Amino acid sequence: MSTAETQERRTPGLVPVAETMRTAERRPSSESGQSEPAGPPVRLASAFWRLLGSELGLTFRRPRNQVMLAVVACVPVLIGIALRIASADEAVGGLIGSVAGNSLMLTFASFSFLVLLLMPIAVSVVGGDSIAGEAGAGTLRYLLAAPAGRTRLLVVKYLNAVVFAYATTVVVALSALVTGLVLFPVGPVTLLSGSTISVAEGLLRILVTVGYVGAGMAALAAVAVALSTFTEVSIGAIAATMILVIVTQVLRAIPQLEAITPYLLPSWWTKFDAVLRSPVDFGSLGQGLLVFGAYILLFGSIAWARFSGKDITS
Amino acid sequence: MTVVTHEAGAPFGAAPPSGDSAIVTQGLTKRFPGGQVAVDALDLTVPRGSVFGFLGPNGSGKTTTIRMLLGLVAPTAGEYSVLGLPLADALPRVGALVEGPAFYPYLSGEANLYRFDAADPTAPGGTAKKRVAEALERVGLSAAAGKRFRNYSLGMRQRLAIAAALLGPRELLILDEPTNGLDPQGTREVRALVKEIAADGTTVFVSSHLLTEVEQMCTHAAIMRAGNLVAQGTIASLNGGLTTRVRVETPDVADAARVLGTLGLADVRMPDGGAAAVTADLGAHAPEDINAALVREGVAVRGLAVVRPSLEDVFVGLTGEGFDVDG
Known part of the structure; x- marks a missing residue:
């Protein structure tokens, strides 16, 4: 509400001395019983992290989200097994074919499969549910009356979605790494450009990929959270986000619309393959990160503008 | 704000x-x-x-x-x-x-x-x-x-x-x-x-x-x-805003109303639908005195009650409507 304009209502100067004495006198009584609260309400610095912790606990303990992470973790295993079987029969080219020669390549192959659909679904569900889910359940009114604070709650909800986006990315990477190590030979990695890097550098590049893909998913989370502030039905926000993802993929596939592809998120998700160049194409990664940042800023602003002034009637 | x-x-x-x-x-x-x-x-x-x-x-x-x-x-x-x-x-x-x-x-x-x-x-x-x-x-x-x-x-x-x-x-x-x-x-x-x-x-x-x-x-x-x-x-x-009333249940409605009027009670009301009861503003009178007076005058008193105004009466008085209790 009007916190900004009401903050100045305190009368400066006059009150503090008397107030300090009163507060000091009252303190013991307020600790012994819960009858009269003493002094001004103190905003605790740790409170933000406590709310974020509560949010993360809800997200990661929720069976639905655990199932999504498990499904995402299964895909690299399936890809690994499929490639193992396929590579025994015939030679496969490109990124997929290179997996057979090196365990680390499975991680990149898995990302190229998952980054366009399955990972966005998982992120859309958590992001789209963020505000709409609370509104639909009616818990939003109690959170805001607590008072969680609208901006604070929105930031916590978004950070929670970002953490989930990164968790999804890390789960894919770890699952692919383990599967790769079990099924394929370990050794220096041959890149797309033909040059070879050490295992250690290969792992480092996987780390860079996780950072980049996670940022791409965080940008999608901003879209999902923004849409989530417009409805009280979380499935609506989730579906809207998914439809956006799918529509942008379709737009990318139409050659005549090539001019707009650089503005679409999915175009940049797949650009993680810049780490497979030699040397790493940091220019491309940097551009991608800029696009992600722009999406986060734009949709973060939309979410804030909508949520901070919204009448909560659910 | x-x-x-x-x-x-x-x-x-x-x-x-x-x-x-x-x-x-x-x-x-x-x-x-x-x-x-x-x-x-x-x-x-x-x-x-x-x-x-x-x-x-x-x-x-x-x-x-x-x-x-x-x-x-x-x-x-x-x-x-x-x-x-x-x-x-x-x-x-x-x-x-x-x-x-x-x-x-x-x-x-x-x-x-x-x-x-x-x-x-x-x-x-x-x-x-x-x-x-x-x-x-x-x-x-x-x-x-x-x-x-x-x-x-x-x-x-x-x-x-x-x-x-x-x-x-x-x-x-x-x-x-x-x-x-x-x-x-x-x-x-x-x-x-x-x-x-x-x-x-x-x-x-x-x-x-x-x-x-x-x-x-x-x-x-x-x-x-x-x-x-x-x-x-x-x-x-x-x-x-509302007054306490007294309600007398009796078959002798007319007599009861007369007695209440003689005692000085205001706003004496007879029932419309032939119900055997009379009501009036209690004012400063003691209910027991009213009862004694009614009995003295030979009015058969079946029941006597003091009716205190309820919030519902207040509501009805203020809005002229019944209160939608069931909502």
Whole structure:
């Protein structure tokens, strides 16, 4: 509400001395019983992290989200097994074919499969549910009356979605790494450009990929959270986000619309393959990160503008 | 959007000076986008320490008013002040139950309370365990603390919502229809709890569509009708506008009416539909004297009752309408 304009209502100067004495006198009584609260309400610095912790606990303990992470973790295993079987029969080219020669390549192959659909679904569900889910359940009114604070709650909800986006990315990477190590030979990695890097550098590049893909998913989370502030039905926000993802993929596939592809998120998700160049194409990664940042800023602003002034009637 | 209503000391939560108000609204108005005016220029004053009944049929603007007080809905016009503080500072001291309980069904009652406690930026995490246990104890839910909310009965849900409102030290408790859906036993328990909380000095603002409930629990009341405030004040002052009447049941209606008139009772009324009873304003007369006089005059008295005005009479008197109790 009007916190900004009401903050100045305190009368400066006059009150503090008397107030300090009163507060000091009252303190013991307020600790012994819960009858009269003493002094001004103190905003605790740790409170933000406590709310974020509560949010993360809800997200990661929720069976639905655990199932999504498990499904995402299964895909690299399936890809690994499929490639193992396929590579025994015939030679496969490109990124997929290179997996057979090196365990680390499975991680990149898995990302190229998952980054366009399955990972966005998982992120859309958590992001789209963020505000709409609370509104639909009616818990939003109690959170805001607590008072969680609208901006604070929105930031916590978004950070929670970002953490989930990164968790999804890390789960894919770890699952692919383990599967790769079990099924394929370990050794220096041959890149797309033909040059070879050490295992250690290969792992480092996987780390860079996780950072980049996670940022791409965080940008999608901003879209999902923004849409989530417009409805009280979380499935609506989730579906809207998914439809956006799918529509942008379709737009990318139409050659005549090539001019707009650089503005679409999915175009940049797949650009993680810049780490497979030699040397790493940091220019491309940097551009991608800029696009992600722009999406986060734009949709973060939309979410804030909508949520901070919204009448909560659910 | 809040107003300064008190001297400099008040915003710091100093001991409330007498005559201080927990809630003040001035011209508070809410017009929803559809053009429907839910609350129309509401001037409400809730004294500190009172148990304030906010009375009105369903749809009369009670919940919208409460949502505005809690900062959930922005007023279209007007101002309000809660505890004389900026809203963000006031809310941690306000416990609220708005339009029924709402919790996470897959969490236990206890985990739900932790969740809402975590949302309050002034609640110290270190004492959460103690405060949650105390709140559950207070509403008698300790035994069901570990049970999932999904498996709670309606009464338990309502109690958990009250427990959530009691998580911290509160100066004001806003309870929207706290006995909704409760059985008679649960209703009595909530009433007892409200009295207990009020006895600690907490102001309690209770909305209800049940007149009897407000009459039994509250020291003050305001009556809403179609978004407008019809009356407000102490229960006694609201009733004060109406007079206590005496009702005599007798077959000798005409004689009884004559005797009552001779005694000097005002507004003697005979029944319309041939019912065997006469009523009149009691005034300063003692009922036993009236009875003695009637018997002396040979009127067969079957029953004599003193009828005190109820809030319902007040409501009917103010609005000329019956109270929609069922809503």
